[in-house]
Amino acid sequence: MFCYQCQEAAGGKGCTLKGVCGKDDQLAGLMDVLIYVTKGIAVINSEMKNCSADTSKADHFILDALFSTITNANFDKEAIKDRITKGLQLRDELLKETESCPVDFDEYPQVSVQLTPDQYESFAPSVGILKEENEDVRSLKELVMYGLKGLAAYAHHALNLGSEDESIYTFMSDALAQVSRNDNSVDALVALTLQTGEYGVKGMALLDAANTSHYGNPEITKVNIGVGTNPGILISGHDLKDIEELLAQTDGTGVDVYTHSEMLPAHYYPAFKKYKHFVGNYGNAWWKQKDEFETFNGPVLFTTNCIVPPSSKATYSDRIYTTGSAGLPGATHIADREQGGQKDFSVIIEHAKKCAPPQEIEKGEIVGGFAHNQVMALADKVVDAVKTGAIKKFVVMAGCDGRMSARGYYSDFAKELPNDTVILTAGCAKYRYNKLELGDIGGIPRVLDAGQCNDSYSLAVIALKLKEVFGLEDINELPIVYNIAWYEQKAVIVLLALLYLGVKNIGLGPTLPAFLSPNVANVLVNNFGIRGISTVENDMQNWINN
Ligand code: FS2
Numbered sequence: 001m002f003c004y005q006c007q008e009a010a011g012g013k014g015c016t017l018k019g020v021c022g023k024d025d026q027l028a029g030l031m032d033v034l035i036y037v038t039k040g041i042a043v044i045n046s047e048m049k050n051c052s053a054d055t056s057k058a059d060h061f062i063l064d065a066l067f068s069t070i071t072n073a074n075f076d077k078e079a080i081k082d083r084i085t086k087g088l089q090l091r092d093e094l095l096k097e098t099e100s101c102p103v104d105f106d107e108y109p110q111v112s113v114q115l116t117p118d119q120y121e122s123f124a125p126s127v128g129i130l131k132e133e134n135e136d137v138r139s140l141k142e143l144v145m146y147g148l149k150g151l152a153a154y155a156h157h158a159l160n161l162g163s164e165d166e167s168i169y170t171f172m173s174d175a176l177a178q179v180s181r182n183d184n185s186v187d188a189l190v191a192l193t194l195q196t197g198e199y200g201v202k203g204m205a206l207l208d209a210a211n212t213s214h215y216g217n218p219e220i221t222k223v224n225i226g227v228g229t230n231p232g233i234l235i236s237g238h239d240l241k242d243i244e245e246l247l248a249q250t251d252g253t254g255v256d257v258y259t260h261s262e263m264l265p266a267h268y269y270p271a272f273k274k275y276k277h278f279v280g281n282y283g284n285a286w287w288k289q290k291d292e293f294e295t296f297n298g299p300v301l302f303t304t305n306c307i308v309p310p311s312s313k314a315t316y317s318d319r320i321y322t323t324g325s326a327g328l329p330g331a332t333h334i335a336d337r338e339q340g341g342q343k344d345f346s347v348i349i350e351h352a353k354k355c356a357p358p359q360e361i362e363k364g365e366i367v368g369g370f371a372h373n374q375v376m377a378l379a380d381k382v383v384d385a386v387k388t389g390a391i392k393k394f395v396v397m398a399g400c401d402g403r404m405s406a407r408g409y410y411s412d413f414a415k416e417l418p419n420d421t422v423i424l425t426a427g428c429a430k431y432r433y434n435k436l437e438l439g440d441i442g443g444i445p446r447v448l449d450a451g452q453c454n455d456s457y458s459l460a461v462i463a464l465k466l467k468e469v470f471g472l473e474d475i476n477e478l479p480i481v482y483n484i485a486w487y488e489q490k491a492v493i494v495l496l497a498l499l500y501l502g503v504k505n506i507g508l509g510p511t512l513p514a515f516l517s518p519n520v521a522n523v524l525v526n527n528f529g530i531r532g533i534s535t536v537e538n539d540m541q542n543w544i545n546n
């Protein structure tokens, strides 16, 4: 196997024997085959769109296939094999349809590959990413692929809420087709990378509109981090449609619902506040789940990543459920909703009723809900604070958390920031500082949490609005410093989106991506000022106190 798509890539280079995430050689190979088959579908789909055909089945397949290969989303080999089989069937159906719209696919072996399930694993070594020999071309192709995976995740959540944007689907198929070719120049791939960022902005805007039109605009909310006395279900991941249905189905059952990790921002939406049994948030970022699921006592539902495969000694393995693109061997998978219907969470609810209530691991409240609409409602206060000098700088510390000890940097950085700075955050990165007592500036909390990683879009909207209010020409003239933590591929699309919006000098850590070749890293450094982190002391001096 060779995989270097996330921040934990072994030795800062790539996982070769087994993934640090827990993905083994067989699963990594199956995912390579799924990506290969998906590229074949995208090549055909890209052409079919020119023939005004109905491409929705292929569009939706592509979203799920890419999403299921994101780090920590799906560890279930059978589920990945099943997707390959369905992908090959879909590819054949699409090829039949092209008879009315003849196209030549000769240069794409992804379109003609013939495989039976017993051949999937042995075929994998012939389609791994190292098959692309040119290091820079490989780097750019994978940068685009990881951006597309992140975009697929966000478009998938929007689709679950009935929101779609044909231009995003067209771009995804075209981009997958482009990276499937052997004749790409570095310049063409650099252009494609920036275009991926453009569609990243569109994808996050689509999801933002879908979320807010269904559930209202996030508003300032205090979230309980203690526990109640009823048994509970812990819901993790990012999918708001899933939590909507779970909250409705648990209402009046005597089972409470708690959010975990990236689901915390569900509390900020007005639509979910009516539920008395929506008790609070349990635990911290994803990587602490091995301890926190033990003490939660009840079932855990993963709607997306980040799953950590339980160890053989874990007592909670039989309490894990997955749904959507998420998967874990041994866990019960909740089937997709039929069109117009709901998912059926009754098996989890019945399981919860037999469990003890969660054990308290902390007490108190955290505050969040500072997405663009809420921050704009406070705009006068914020602008005044900037004008009077009460706020000197905003520091965007969005992105992901992870288990690497070097990430202690982010807690220390937040603690060391001067009292006239405000942290703008989104994503699970926030758990490094959202429980610190950082106080407020004239009533504005010093940590403003916009929501999930996709709500980084909100931070961009806020920046663009501030640029307008202050009458600036360039977003980079704002007193905003970017110190972003990344882990998986959704952070890649967020980064590409920020680059597309013209944001320069982004600090990226705790390590730069292994998939950036030295030359590609140089392009990012020279054109966008991307910079790695060093020590808290140095970065404070160079980025904040300069
Ligand atoms: Fe955190 Fe994991 Fe949000 Fe990522 S819970 S690293 O999926 O997308 O952020």
Ligand code: SF4
Pocket (backbone or CB within 6 Å): 003, 004, 005, 006, 007, 008, 009, 010, 014, 015, 018, 019, 020, 021, 022, 023, 071, 072
């Ligand atoms: Fe390694 Fe990350 Fe790939 Fe897992 S997803 S195999 S940790 S690079």
